[in-house]
Amino acid sequence: MGLLIKHLKNDEDAELFLKNVGLLKTKEKCPYCGSTEYYVIRRNHYKCKSCRREWSKYKGSIFENFRIKPLKFLKILEALSEGTVLKKISKDLNVSYNTVLKVRNLIREHVLKNILNVDELEENIFIGVNHVNHKIKLDYLKTIDFSLIKDNKVGKLGRIYFIHDYKNYELLIVISENTIPELDEKSRELILSKLKKELRVFVDDFTNKISSRKLVNNKTILYSIFLSLYINDKNTLHEIIFSAFQNIKK
Ligand SMILES: [Zn+2]
Known part of the structure; x- marks a missing residue:
């Protein structure tokens, strides 16, 4: 399934695309009596x-929830996967901000709940990061042991702490609503040069997004971190995004 959204020209193309990725079903019979x-x-x-x-035609599909045309819907998904800011998407595609927000929130909730297995966000979010078999892997940790953190291993950027070599993780990311004294006393300027190249690219990507957009919501920060995993693999990211709409509840 290649990324071909940008090649779609009209709603007919978009519908075919949506059928191919399983987001739009062709009705072959009457939904009420079953007659063909x-x-x-x-x-x-x-x-x-x-x-x-x-x-x-859209009964039982995502378009019952989102009153937008198929092509526009796919363009929104594509822009969201590129990390475009919501305001710009709304303006560029001439869709209401609330619609873009609604689509983004649905994807965000799906990612947090079903992909990262996060039920409820605590005040502090701990994410263990490793680079295994050319892929970056995130683990959402319930808690950490502060006594295992060494003095010169903590960097800080805004409300995000970066801890090198925590347990078996190359990097531990801590997103915190308030400062954490145990980490603050060990923190110094953020130095990421020691990380493997792949991890550095990943960290650069989301820290840029977070600081340029002044993201404050923990959910959105975590979601942005997740998106940055796929800067070089948009196909997989699109599959994940499509899967958010596959079992949509009405
Ligand atoms: Zn009928």
Whole structure:
């Protein structure tokens, strides 16, 4: 499944794309009585010959939740996966800010709950980071042992602490709503040059986003960190984003 959203020209293309990724099902029968005899009554609407009821082509799909056209919806997903700020997406694609926000929140909740397995965010978020088999792996930790942190191993950037060599993690990221005295007394200027190149690129990417957008919400910070894992693998990121809409609840 290659990234081809930018090549889609119209809603018909977009619908086909959505069908291919499993986000839009083709209805082959009436959703009310099961009859296969139906006809088009007006754009995007069908009527059953047998029970005479009508339904929209998008019944049971994501477009019942988001009243936007398929092409625009995919363009929003693409822009979100590129890390474009919500305001710019809203302006560029001429969609309301609230719609973009709603789509982003749905993806964010899916990532936190189903991909990172985070149920509820605590005041402090601890993320163990390793680079294994050319992939960066994140572990969400419930708590850490401050006594294991050595003096010259802590760097700080805004509300984010970076700890080198914590237990079996090359890097530990701590996102905190308030300063943590145990870490502050050990912290110094952030030095990431000791990290492996792949980890450095990853950390650079999300720290840039976080500082340029003044992100304050822990959920959004964690989500941004997650997006940065895929700076060089947009296909996988798109699959994850699509999966957010696969089992959507109404
Ligand atoms: Zn029917």
